[in-house]
Amino acid sequence: MASRAEPPDGGWGWMVVLSAFFQSALVFGVLRSFGVFFVEFVAAFGEQAARVSWIASIGIAVQQFGSPVGSALSTKFGPRPVVMTGGILAALGMLLASFATSLTHLYLSIGLLSGSGWALTFAPTLACLSCYFSRHRSLATGMALTGVGLSSFAFAPLFQWLLSYYAWRGALLLVSALSLHLVACGALLRPLCLAEDATVGGPWAQLTSLLHHGPFLRYTAALTLINTGYFIPYVHLVAHLQDLGWDPLPAAFLLSVAAISDLVGRVASGWLGDAVPGPVARLLMLWTTLTGVSLALFPVAQSPTALVALTVAYGFTSGALTPVAFSVLPELVGTGRIYCGLGLLQMVESLGGLLGAPLSGYLRDVTGNYTASFVVAGAFLLAGSGVLITLPHFFSCACFSATTSRPQELVTEALATKVPLPKEGLGED
DSSP states (O other), rough: EEEEEESSTTTTTHHHHHHHHHHHHHIIIIIHHHHHHHHHHHHHHTTTTTHHHHHHHHHHHHHHHHHHHHHHHHHHOOOHHHHHHHHHHHHHHHHHTTTOSSSSHHHIOOOOOOOHHHTTTTTHHHHHHHHHHHHTTHHHHHHHHHHHHHHHHHHHHHHHHHHHHHHHHHHHHHHHHTTTTTTHHTTOOOEEEEGGGGOOHHHHHHHHHHOOHHHHHHHHHHHHHHHHHHHHHHHHHHHHHHHTTTHHHHOOOOHHHHHHHHHHHHHHHHHHHHHSSSSSHOOOOOOOHHHHHHHTTTTOOOOOOHHHHHHHHHHHHHHHHHHHHHHHHHHHHHHGGGGHHHHHHHHHHHHHHHHHHHHHHHHHHHHSSSSOOOOOOOOHHHHHHHHHHHHHTTSSSSSSSTTTTTTTHHHHHHHHHHSSTTTTTTTTO
């Protein structure tokens, strides 16, 4: 483990960015493209949309709810062996899913087993990346998360093509082989020990301080609301288009259009996050609001041109909010608590990931179309953007704290906040 007084803003950090790029592609690229399998599962098992939606939702929820486990294990053993183990579990879950005879089998294999593997990969990788960058953290995070957009562009039509030639069982076998590459991503991670790490205490002390941290708790609530509506198009957009009379392949290709816009949005947002002065949370609120509006407008769009334009807008704004969402967290809690903070954040916001898609499927079953599903999804994102306004110094020109620009003050702040303060919480003022 390398030891430094402050983040190097480069060096081996770019290899960590490369690892995070492929890791995000193999986790969220697969999740975002799983809507292609949704229609096949409905037909194969003869189940309602709400029940089939639980497959992806359980996977998302387990990935996020299990993130504190991955964070705690990374604190003890380092992120490399934890992420490599997660890659094996993710591949094994997809392999077992190819033999499924019921939805329960898919819940356990994809939702529980693969979701557990994803839980051991995502949070440790992003936390390791945050330790390597300070001044260019938003850009590095945005570049790492472009893997989601590229893989979504490639995976949606690829999965549809695999379904056409090999059926859903053969397609899941090949997805399992892809997921095994997460082991190589974990091998690239090199832990970095910063000066602040020795001053924030162990995992339990960090958890106690975060639970008394007012801004962190409000930020967690905001991302939980955002997460509830965020994944709806990637689960139900293909089905919505087929309700409008689209063929399966063009409908799946529209997910690729969203993925390209997502890719551009992540890079642009990462650059703006480092270039624009003031709190990064303001950018996050802007992108979240625009994403919520675009989601609510989906039922209004009927013509192919309008649907493509709206998909481009949704892809760009939803991609843009992701890197800044992860850049806000180190500003709130510091890099010394980033492993624990990111794990706890992922666990709580898993409630949104768990309920979002089934709620959308339930509204589809009740109303007969996806109009209410997309409107409610947009409302959740708009509610989340409203909570972001309550973060400290949101309307000021200064950042939440000087932690990212003056690393030497991190040690002083961490020593002062090791024991939770009463009432307002750490860093409230």
